[in-house]
Amino acid sequence: xxxxxAVLATPSQAGGQELPEFTxxxxxxxxxxxxxxxxxxxxxxxxxxxxxxxxxxxxQIGEARxxxxxxxxxxxxxxxxxxxxxxxxxxxxxxxxxxxKAAGHTLVLRSAYRSHSTQTAILLQRLYSYSxxxxxxxxxxxxxxxxxxxxxxxxxxITQPGYAFTNFxxxxxxxxxxxxxxxxxKRFGWIPSYPPDAVLQGPQPEAWEFTYVxxxxxxxxxxxxxxxxxxxxDHGSIxxxxxxxxxxxxxxxxxxxxxxxxxxxxxxxxxxxxxxxxHRALGDSLPSIVExxxxxxxxDSTFAGDVAWLYSTGITRGCGPDxxxxxxxxxxxxxxxxxxxxxxxxxxxxxxxxVDDNHxxxxxxxxxxxxxxxxxxxxxxxxxxxxxxxVVTRAQMAAFxHRALGG
Numbered sequence: 254x255x256x257x258x259a260v261l262a263t264p265s266q267a268g269g270q271e272l273p274e275f276t277x278x279x280x281x282x283x284x285x286x287x288x289x290x291x292x293x294x295x296x297x298x299x300x301x302x303x304x305x306x307x308x309x310x311x312x313q314i315g316e317a318r319x320x321x322x323x324x325x326x327x328x329x330x331x332x333x334x335x336x337x338x339x340x341x342x343x344x345x346x347x348x349x350x351x352x353x354k355a356a357g358h359t360l361v362l363r364s365a366y367r368s369h370s371t372q373t374a375i376l377l378q379r380l381y382s383y384s385x386x387x388x389x390x391x392x393x394x395x396x397x398x399x400x401x402x403x404x405x406x407x408x409x410x411i412t413q414p415g416y417a418f419t420n421f422x423x424x425x426x427x428x429x430x431x432x433x434x435x436x437x438x439k440r441f442g443w444i445p446s447y448p449p450d451a452v453l454q455g456p457q458p459e460a461w462e463f464t465y466v467x468x469x470x471x472x473x474x475x476x477x478x479x480x481x482x483x484x485x486x487d488h489g490s491i492x493x494x495x496x497x498x499x500x501x502x503x504x505x506x507x508x509x510x511x512x513x514x515x516x517x518x519x520x521x522x523x524x525x526x527x528x529x530x531x532h533r534a535l536g537d538s539l540p541s542i543v544e545x546x547x548x549x550x551x552x553d554s555t556f557a558g559d560v561a562w563l564y565s566t567g568i569t570r571g572c573g574p575d576x577x578x579x580x581x582x583x584x585x586x587x588x589x590x591x592x593x594x595x596x597x598x599x600x601x602x603x604x605x606x607x608v609d610d611n612h613x614x615x616x617x618x619x620x621x622x623x624x625x626x627x628x629x630x631x632x633x634x635x636x637x638x639x640x641x642x643x644v645v646t647r648a649q650m651a652a653f654x655h656r657a658l659g660g
Contacts, residue, residue, distance in 0.1 A: 272471055274434040277451030279474070280444050285321060287470040288515075289407060291339055293327040298399045299369035301376065307383055314388045315397035319453030323404045326366070330406050336365035339406040342442075342465035346409060349441040356437075358426035363418070363461075364410035367403035372396060393457045400455065402446050408464045422460035431460075442467040469515075476514050483507075484516040492518060492648035495655040504533045504654065508647070518648035524572070525556035525579030527588070527650070531568070531595060532559040534654055539595065541565040548577040568594045585631070586615035586641035588653065593618040596657055598625055607639040615641055627656045 275283065301308045330337040333346060346362070353360045367375075376398060380391045402408035412418055413426050421427050430438045435445055446462035447454050469486040476485035483500040484507060487493045496516050499505045508517035522530075545561035548571055554560065560577050563569045568591055572578035583591075593600065604620035605611070607630060613619065619639050622628045630636030631643065645653075 272436070272439050272468075273474060273476075275444075275474070277445075277448035277454070280435075280448050281451050281454050283444060283470065283474045284402065284407075284446070284464050284466055286474070287466040289339075289405070289466065289470075290341060291326055291328050292324040292405060295322050295324045298322065299373065301373055301398050302383070310383070310385070311388055311392075312397055312400075314385060315392050315400055315455065318389070318392055318455050320392070320397050320400040320455035322400055323402055325369075325404050326406045330366055333365070334362050336362055336409075337406065338365040338409065339465065341467070342407055342409075345442045345465055345467070349438065349443055352437065352441065353426060353429065356429055358429055359413055360411050360426060361414055362409055363412055364403065365408070366406040367401060369398050369404065372398040372401050372404070392455070394459075396455060402462070402464055405464075407466070408446055408462060410461050411463065412461055418459075418461045422458075427460055430463075438463060439471055440468075442471065444471070473515060478514045484514060486515045487518050487648070490518050490648055492652050495651040496648060498655050499651045502534075502658075504530055505651075516647060516651075518646060518651075520647050521582040521644040522647055522650045523579060524577060524581050524583055525551070525554055525560065526647075527583045527591065527645075528559035528563045528569075528579075529556050530650060530654065531591070532562050534658060535595060539566040539568075542567045548579075549575045551577050551579050554579045566595070582644040583650075584641065585628075585639060585643050585645055585649075586610070586613050586619060588645050588650075589615050589618040589622045589628070589639075589641075592627060592653065592657060593621050598622065598627075607637060609638045610641050613641040627653055 298308075298312060301311055326339065329340075331340045331343050332338075333343055338346065350360045376391065376395045379395055381387065396402070410418065412421050413424050416424060431445070435443075438444060442465050443463045444466055445460075446464045447456055447459040449458040449460075451458070472488060473485035478484070483497055487496045490496065496518060500507070500516075505516070507513040507515055508520065509515040543565055545565040547557065547561060548564075551557045551560045556579055560569075560579060564571070564577075569577070572581065592598065598618075598621040600617040600621050604624060606620050606623045610616045610619045619628070619641060623630070623639075628639065630638055631640035632638045
């Protein structure tokens with residue numbers, strides 16, 4: 254179980270929160286189990302030598318060393334200094350590099366994403382014999398094709414200009430990165446790929462390679478919910494109190510059943526999820542005014558019963574003839590209309606509280622929502638805009654419900 258170590262971080266980086274401390278094996282498990290986007294399912298292992306028997310032997314020796322199969326990117330990557338990287342890792346790399354510079358160090362990128370074919374070329378260039386001992390020796394420093402963390406687009410090789418990778422561990426910039434259980438790397442979402450105290454991780458420790466997992470995955474690894482802290486991924490959110498209230502009220506059980514220790518605050522709220530949240534919040538307090546209906550696109554949905562309730566109370570009539578569109582995201586304008594119907598707010602006729610909703614079909618409902626204090630706008634501190642076409646996040650939904658229900 255990971256322990257906790259205090260980390261000096263700015264609110265934009267780590268939310269001013271303490272981050273867990275990990276062993277080498279826990280760092281490796283963290284990357285393997287992290288929730289990372291833009292990764293395809295792992296497919297068949299790539300050919301290495303063209304000889305099936307030899308390839309199988311290379312894989313077996315690699316797996317005995319601890320190498321694991323890794324997925325490839327599912328969608329486009331972003332170029333940074335001529336190297337491809339997962340888009341979600343780009344800003345984190347730039348922030349890490351800039352923080353190092355502010356601390357008096359220089360970091361440069363030397364490698365990021367590698368395809369199967371690139372990894373194969375690297376291995377074959379350095380593998381001079383197919384004997385077991387020769388294979389094992391080479392796999393100390395070169396990953397088996399299909400098993401490299403670089404395949405994911407989340408791994409990078411970094412160094413200081415003028416120094417070889419093999420000297421990186423002796424440089425002041427590495428000591429800055431690795432101090433206090435890699436605190437300066439972790440606060441930007443980076444962890445060591447092959448730490449010095451891990452067992453059976455594939456290659457020998459590589460001080461220069463780091464992988465991006467993001468702060469949420471760092472916070473959530475080994476996290477156990479408690480009455481005081483239900484979710485691991487709402488730390489630092491301006492909606493944290495609303496999210497915790499939503500959980501205490503029994504309206505949400507998180508976004509990763511059955512564990513229930515994540516809320517996914519930045520994920521969009523789908524129409525099906527909205528129906529479920531509102532159903533749990535209002536229960537039987539709203540009478541049915543029409544017979545429940547089964548929409549043609551909700552019969553197999555987890556939220557079919559919630560959608561039927563939503564229809565029976567008059568809160569929705571669907572998104573089209575006989576359809577509800579349960580997987581579509583809810584916009585802020587749509588939410589205003591749903592809330593006005595659900596909570597009985599009077600339409601805000603004659604009001605003009607926001608500058609960007611005048612052409613919205615939900616303008617009156619939006620003004621009604623503001624009049625009763627359920628919304629404060631979308632551009633603090635001015636809050637003269639509502640952003641009616643923007644998608645509602647799960648965290649924003651928590652705030653809307655908290656204010657509406659007066660918790």
